[in-house]
Amino acid sequence: VSLMKQAFAQTNNVIVSIFVNPLQFDDQDDLARYPRTLEADIQLCQQQGITAIFVPSVDQVYPTPTNRSISSGRVGDIYEGEHRKGHFDGVLAVVNRLFEMMTPDFAVFGEKDYQQLFLVRQMAADLHPNIRIVSVPTVREADGLAISSRNTRLSASDRILATRLFESLATTERLFLTGQRDPRHLEATARNYLSQFGEITVHYLVCVDAKCLLAIDSVVKPARILLAATVGDVRLIDNILLKP
Numbered sequence: 001v002s003l004m005k006q007a008f009a010q011t012n013n014v015i016v017s018i019f020v021n022p023l024q025f026d027d028q029d030d031l032a033r034y035p036r037t038l039e040a041d042i043q044l045c046q047q048q049g050i051t052a053i054f055v056p057s058v059d060q061v062y063p064t065p066t067n068r069s070i071s072s073g074r075v076g077d078i079y080e081g082e083h084r085k086g087h088f089d090g091v092l093a094v095v096n097r098l099f100e101m102m103t104p105d106f107a108v109f110g111e112k113d114y115q116q117l118f119l120v121r122q123m124a125a126d127l128h129p130n131i132r133i134v135s136v137p138t139v140r141e142a143d144g145l146a147i148s149s150r151n152t153r154l155s156a157s158d159r160i161l162a163t164r165l166f167e168s169l170a171t172t173e174r175l176f177l178t179g180q181r182d183p184r185h186l187e188a189t190a191r192n193y194l195s196q197f198g199e200i201t202v203h204y205l206v207c208v209d210a211k212c213l214l215a216i217d218s219v220v221k222p223a224r225i226l227l228a229a230t231v232g233d234v235r236l237i238d239n240i241l242l243k244p
Helices: 002-008 028-033 038-047 087-102 114-127 149-153 156-177 183-194
Strands: 015-017 052-054 106-110 132-136 200-209 223-231 234-242
Touching: 002 106, 002 132, 015 087, 087 106, 087 114, 106 114, 114 132, 114 223, 149 234, 156 183, 156 200, 156 223, 156 234, 183 200, 183 223
Parallel strands: 015 052, 106 132
Antiparallel strands: 200 223, 223 234
16 A cells, blocks of 8 residues: 555556566465455555556466566575575566566555565666666554565464564664664674574574665665564565664
8 A cells, every 4th residue: 555655646547466476486385375365455456546456367477488587686696585596586577577568657666675676676777767666665563563465374473473573673773873883783683682582583684785785894874684584484574774
């Protein structure tokens, strides 16, 4: 809904695409369990006054094998890409196809998956320079948990535990605001906080340059702390901006 509202702030004609993309799942069980709530999604779109909803089939999106390959490059192989092989190649393939099929003036993406946003911007600049990529800050629940379709898979106890992810990032942000600029120290602070909770498994927690997503020696320009962790059996991601 936040993406729709951002789009309507810039135009009167907004199309929403709803598609569970098989190419970005390296785990077929994860693909099978991914939440599909089409009727509820359509209702939300109607409440926002959407111009149209685009719900293509897999065959429509990928009519030939040549549509299935776009390399996400070096940045696509690290962080989330290291843990989910081929994930970002699949993301870029589907976004490229969406742009080919719809030719929008601009497309709106959330910042929750910041690595995805970075790669989509890069791909659009290379292949679709006339399409502007607009980003929207992460929307959170009242307790700080980043809103995600995957949250519906959390048990009641894991849902409470999941708030610790944002708390670890907020703890790091408070330290940063006191003047700490060492990225390794900031990372360690968040990791130490999460180590109190045995049910949380951290996959990566890194402080990177916000513009290139590579490691830095000191936070002297905007940076992002990227986090991925499993709570119970649900994999969640989050990030926070550190701006000197």
